[in-house]
Amino acid sequence: MSLFDDKFSRRGVLKTGLVGAAAATAPFHFVRGASAADYLNMPKGKSVTFGFNVPQTGAYADEGADELRAYKLAVQHINGEGDGGMLNTFSSKALKGDGVNGKKVEFVTGDTQTKSDAARASAKRMIEKDGAIMITGGSSSGVAIAVQGLCQEAGVIFMAGLTHSNDTTGKDKKANGFRHFFNTEMTGAALAPVLKNNFGTDRTAYHLTADYTWGWSQEGSIKKYTEKLGWKTAAAVRTPLGAGDFSQYITPVLNSGADVLVLNHYGKDMVNSLTQAVQFGLRDKQVNGKDFAIVVPLYSRLMAQGAGKNVQGIYGSTGWHWSLTDEGSKAFVKSFGKAYGFPPSQAAHTCYVQALLYADACQRAGSFAPCDVLKALEGFKFDGMGNGPTEYRAEDHQCFKDVLVVKGKENPTSKFDVLEVVEVTPRAQVEYPADLLGGELGSCNNGA
Amino acid sequence: MDAILLQILNGLDKGAAYALIALGLTLIFGTLGVVNFAHGALFMLGAFCAVTVGKLLKYETVKLDPTQTTPWGSPAEIRTPIVEEWFGDFGALMIDYSVPFSILFAIPIMLLLGVLMERGLIRFFYKRPHADQILVTFGLAIVVQEIIKSQFGANPIPQAAPALLAGSADLGAVLGFDPGTVVYPYWRIIYLLFSALIIGIVFAFLQFTTYGMVVRAGMADRETVGLLGINIQKRFTVVFGMAAVVAGLAGVMYTPILPPDYHMGMDFLVLSFVVVVVGGMGSLPGAVAAGFLLGILQSFASMNEVKNILPGIDQIIIYLIAVVILLVRPRGLMGRKGVMES
Numbered sequence: 109m110s111l112f113d114d115k116f117s118r119r120g121v122l123k124t125g126l127v128g129a130a131a132a133t134a135p136f137h138f139v140r141g142a143s144a145a146d147y148l149n150m151p152k153g154k155s156v157t158f159g160f161n162v163p164q165t166g167a168y169a170d171e172g173a174d175e176l177r178a179y180k181l182a183v184q185h186i187n188g189e190g191d192g193g194m195l196n197t198f199s200s201k202a203l204k205g206d207g208v209n210g211k212k213v214e215f216v217t218g219d220t221q222t223k224s225d226a227a228r229a230s231a232k233r234m235i236e237k238d239g240a241i242m243i244t245g246g247s248s249s250g251v252a253i254a255v256q257g258l259c260q261e262a263g264v265i266f267m268a269g270l271t272h273s274n275d276t277t278g279k280d281k282k283a284n285g286f287r288h289f290f291n292t293e294m295t296g297a298a299l300a301p302v303l304k305n306n307f308g309t310d311r312t313a314y315h316l317t318a319d320y321t322w323g324w325s326q327e328g329s330i331k332k333y334t335e336k337l338g339w340k341t342a343a344a345v346r347t348p349l350g351a352g353d354f355s356q357y358i359t360p361v362l363n364s365g366a367d368v369l370v371l372n373h374y375g376k377d378m379v380n381s382l383t384q385a386v387q388f389g390l391r392d393k394q395v396n397g398k399d400f401a402i403v404v405p406l407y408s409r410l411m412a413q414g415a416g417k418n419v420q421g422i423y424g425s426t427g428w429h430w431s432l433t434d435e436g437s438k439a440f441v442k443s444f445g446k447a448y449g450f451p452p453s454q455a456a457h458t459c460y461v462q463a464l465l466y467a468d469a470c471q472r473a474g475s476f477a478p479c480d481v482l483k484a485l486e487g488f489k490f491d492g493m494g495n496g497p498t499e500y501r502a503e504d505h506q507c508f509k510d511v512l513v514v515k516g517k518e519n520p521t522s523k524f525d526v527l528e529v530v531e532v533t534p535r536a537q538v539e540y541p542a543d544l545l546g547g548e549l550g551s552c553n554n555g556a
Numbered sequence: 557m558d559a560i561l562l563q564i565l566n567g568l569d570k571g572a573a574y575a576l577i578a579l580g581l582t583l584i585f586g587t588l589g590v591v592n593f594a595h596g597a598l599f600m601l602g603a604f605c606a607v608t609v610g611k612l613l614k615y616e617t618v619k620l621d622p623t624q625t626t627p628w629g630s631p632a633e634i635r636t637p638i639v640e641e642w643f644g645d646f647g648a649l650m651i652d653y654s655v656p657f658s659i660l661f662a663i664p665i666m667l668l669l670g671v672l673m674e675r676g677l678i679r680f681f682y683k684r685p686h687a688d689q690i691l692v693t694f695g696l697a698i699v700v701q702e703i704i705k706s707q708f709g710a711n712p713i714p715q716a717a718p719a720l721l722a723g724s725a726d727l728g729a730v731l732g733f734d735p736g737t738v739v740y741p742y743w744r745i746i747y748l749l750f751s752a753l754i755i756g757i758v759f760a761f762l763q764f765t766t767y768g769m770v771v772r773a774g775m776a777d778r779e780t781v782g783l784l785g786i787n788i789q790k791r792f793t794v795v796f797g798m799a800a801v802v803a804g805l806a807g808v809m810y811t812p813i814l815p816p817d818y819h820m821g822m823d824f825l826v827l828s829f830v831v832v833v834v835g836g837m838g839s840l841p842g843a844v845a846a847g848f849l850l851g852i853l854q855s856f857a858s859m860n861e862v863k864n865i866l867p868g869i870d871q872i873i874i875y876l877i878a879v880v881i882l883l884v885r886p887r888g889l890m891g892r893k894g895v896m897e898s
Contacts, residue, residue: 170709170710359565363559393736414711414712416714
């Protein structure tokens with residue numbers, strides 16, 4: 109008699125053994141997800157943990173600090189502390205100020221350092237070690253795309269912070285990722301009519317572009333929309349990120365025949381290139397009988413403060429501004445100003461809204477399972493969050509809302525009062541077909 | 557031709573900053589034999605001397621205006637700089653000229669910081685390998701920049717040139733080109749002249765004073781100078797302080813060109829080291845010449861005509877030149893024979 113005759117074959121035992129060995133050596137979170145939970149990091153106690161991944165060091169540390177302030181305020185409001193902020197004006201009334209799904213919201217933080225690898229490492233740590241149910245934040249498109257990819261693989265929702273490249277919800281979009289902030293395509297669509305009204309259709313533009321994903325995206329969008337107006341493009345020059353002194357890139361503009369300089373720079377690069385362009389007399393120059401113009405497609409109020417008087421009269425776009433007078437913006441500015449003594453930035457706004465939107469979606473879904481939250485967010489229409497009626501488009505997880513065209517203020521009344529809103533571009537004007545920017549969402553991942 | 561002239565001016569301007577930092581680096585290496593990776597931090601600290609003076613001069617009295625409120629409900633603030641309250645128009649003038657005024661503040665501060673750095677840390681590493689020196693000075697630079705970031709934040713802080721010098725000079729009209737074709741900011745021209753003056757003062761000090769002569773003798777043969785009963789170490793400490801002052805002044809005057817932030821020292825440090833290597837380790841004229849040369853080459857490499865043929869050349873040109881120089885002439889353009897060649 110053989111041990112392997114009827115019930116057991118040698119091959120069968122080997123197969124079983126291999127499967128058993130594979131299960132025993134599988135990463136802990138796979139096993140945990142498979143055996144004890146429906147999804148990764150399913151909260152079991154009385155609290156749920158959000159993961160705030162923001163730049164706490166590096167070039168965008170100030171922007172990151174503002175994001176963190178906003179997140180802390182959002183957590184307070186979700187848990188029923190403080191004055192409630194935008195929860196009072198938010199069109200959805202699912203959140204009652206008693207946490208989410210009966211659980212108090214707690215948070216952990218990570219430092220992206222505005223470096224993709226560091227941002228992924230901190231997000232991974234928050235997911236695997238701290239049990240974060242979701243990840244949100246960031247101040248760079250490169251970082252957002254990297255962290256979004258990680259969240260998709262891990263199986264948690266990623267609510268992007270400040271990321272403006274088309275790619276985040278374009279070619280690199282992911283089912284588990286959602287962006288409230290606008291993108292370069294919308295900037296182009298919003299800015300073009302204002303540029304036409306102020307500078308006409310017979311213009312020649314010279315682009316200086318930060319040499320990375322966001323810069324290319326911004327340059328492409330502005331070229332596309334200005335060339336539609338009839339503008340010509342004299343040159344589009346790529347500049348290294350963090351170049352510091354841009355004089356060698358600015359001087360060729362002087363005699364290029366261009367009468368508009370488009371600075372596709374953000375942050376420190378924007379401050380430096382704009383300051384130096386003004387020093388070289390470009391703002392006061394006349395070319396072909398026209399006043400030379402400088403355009404900064406994406407403004408950040410925090411950064412504009414760094415450029416001082418040089419921003420005066422210069423057009424750009426921004427996601428949100430504290431001077432807006434709708435009820436949602438007023439409520440947020442009041443809460444934030446009371447807590448910190450100064451108005452919030454656009455980064456703070458988008459992060460605050462993302463935290464509330466996520467919490468609201470969980471509450472409406474009655475679950476923290478990423479695929480349930482995804483269903484609650486897809487196609488969700490809301491108002492009272494500062495940008496008019498807004499929709500999270502299901503096809504690409506991009507929010508569609510009004511976009512602000514702003515100008516550096518000529519007579520600022522305080523150091524925060526550097527930009528003035530010249531036009532609120534309606535959502536319909538910046539909407540585009542979902543397939544325009546390419547990419548595939550793929551399917552949602554619960555991480556289990 | 558006007559484009560070439562503009563790039564030469566850009567190169568000279570950029571080269572002036574490289575030369576001033578590299579000059580200090582070379583002075584320290586030539587006298588103390590220390591590779592000081594914290595030298596960029598001294599440049600940054602100089603810039604923050606200007607920021608500090610600017611902040612002090614703009615220190616404001618705050619009065620609350622109960623008739624107006626902020627969007628978050630607190631009374632609006634009316635802010636007035638104290639110096640304007642005290643001195644009226646002269647106070648406003650002091651604020652306007654805060655950057656040149658900062659020089660007076662930066663000289664003693666940077667001298668003190670330089671001496672403290674040398675006595676407090678660097679001297680313990682004289683006999684240690686260069687790798688140890690690089691590690692400790694690099695660590696020091698990181699500590700300094702993190703302190704500055706904690707105090708001043710991460711964003712650039714603009715410092716305006718005096719209103720009188722904020723515009724641009726139309727050099728085209730002066731040099732026989734069409735008016736408006738060669739326009740260059742006044743402050744950049746001043747920076748170039750200022751750098752030339754500082755370089756001239758350092759060279760004159762070393763060349764024409766007894767103190768400088770002893771320092772040069774110490775650089776050539778430290779042991780013999782010591783045998784003559786001269787405390788060369790004390791003089792080298794002063795030289796370290798002087799190098800710190802040169803870097804600091806370069807930083808002060810650079811603030812209207814580049815709004816300073818905590819990281820600006822690191823941005824310049826690596827390039828300045830390349831300048832020192834290309835010029836020749838320990839060679840003061842080499843550091844100055846290489847600074848201007850590399851500044852000009854970097855500017856030309858950024859021209860569209862060049863970038864169209866060699867994309868990205870503007871980002872690697874300096875390192876490319878350094879590689880070529882190290883391969884062909886390891887001691888650098890004006891380095892002493894034998895240095896870096898064995």
